Amino acid sequence: MARRRQLYEGKAKILFEGPEPGTLVQYFKDDATAGNGAKKGTITGKGVLNNRISEYLMTRLAEIGIPTHFIRRLNMREQLIREVEIIPLEVVVRNVAAGSLATRLGITEGQRLPRSIIEYYYKNDQLNDPMVAEEHITCFGWAATQDLDDMVALTLRVNDFLCGLFLGVGITLVDFKLEFGRLWENEEMRIVLADEISPDNCRLWDTKTGEKMDKDRFRRDLGKVEEGYQEVARRLGILPEAGPRDMSGPEVMQ
Numbered sequence: 001m002a003r004r005r006q007l008y009e010g011k012a013k014i015l016f017e018g019p020e021p022g023t024l025v026q027y028f029k030d031d032a033t034a035g036n037g038a039k040k041g042t043i044t045g046k047g048v049l050n051n052r053i054s055e056y057l058m059t060r061l062a063e064i065g066i067p068t069h070f071i072r073r074l075n076m077r078e079q080l081i082r083e084v085e086i087i088p089l090e091v092v093v094r095n096v097a098a099g100s101l102a103t104r105l106g107i108t109e110g111q112r113l114p115r116s117i118i119e120y121y122y123k124n125d126q127l128n129d130p131m132v133a134e135e136h137i138t139c140f141g142w143a144a145t146q147d148l149d150d151m152v153a154l155t156l157r158v159n160d161f162l163c164g165l166f167l168g169v170g171i172t173l174v175d176f177k178l179e180f181g182r183l184w185e186n187e188e189m190r191i192v193l194a195d196e197i198s199p200d201n202c203r204l205w206d207t208k209t210g211e212k213m214d215k216d217r218f219r220r221d222l223g224k225v226e227e228g229y230q231e232v233a234r235r236l237g238i239l240p241e242a243g244p245r246d247m248s249g250p251e252v253m254q
């Protein structure tokens with residue numbers, strides 16, 4: 001079998017050339033980082049769980065008409081996706097005050113916001129992903145006004161849908177981060193949801209107890225990190241068949 005060409009390695013995922021033009025294979029690692037790489041570790045089985053959770057959420061979103069880069073899951077750690085031109089922005093949605101919002105503005109963590117807030121961060125590791133305003137985004141050409149309008153409309157629909165989906169399984173969607181890409185089809189460009197949606201980029205709290213079931217368990221050394229991710233998958237009804245022990249998954253095929 002031909003070796004697959006690795007195109008990019010990020011902190012939590014690797015991208016390989018896909019089987020057909022315009023496709024990529026997205027491989028989910030167990031590696032975890034926080035504070036822009038300042039804290040490093042592994043969360044056993046995270047890649048398998050995030051692959052499955054992201055597949056599930058992207059599929060549910062596609063069913064309600066949200067365009068995404070996701071095509072299908074290939075195996076425990078890999079999914080086939082459409083190649084898109086990534087817009088260099090992190091779009092963060094907040095429903096409850098937490099993390100950097102709470103720290104920066106001195107707001108008590110856990111306070112429900114009167115309305116959802118959208119924030120933008122410029123994806124640039126060297127600059128530590130600084131927060132930016134619409135003015136910066138259009139001024140420096142990272143996205144056009146129309147692209148931003150499309151991203152905001154999609155983000156609000158994703159937030160509405162995911163809040164309801166998680167609430168149904170006793171989880172509060174506190175905040176999350178989305179990334180978007182441009183997909184070109186016959187000279188036409190569409191903005192589509194890209195990257196992943198998983199406990200790596202969402203804050204998910206048990207609605208009754210407030211217990212954290214996301215990457216904050218790793219960031220803040222709360223312990224039981226694997227268990228948090230597993231619990232999210234379990235509640236969504238998608239824990240891999242052999243249970244938590246079936247998490248190591250296949251290695252990258254070379």
Ligand code: UDP
Pocket residue numbers: 090092098099100101129175176177200201202203215
């Ligand atoms: N987030 C992310 N990647 C980042 C920064 C933030 O996925 O590089 C997610 C994070 O998991 C949380 C939300 O975006 O769900 C808001 O994060 P925040 O700004 O509070 O930053 P943090 O406290 O994680 O540094």
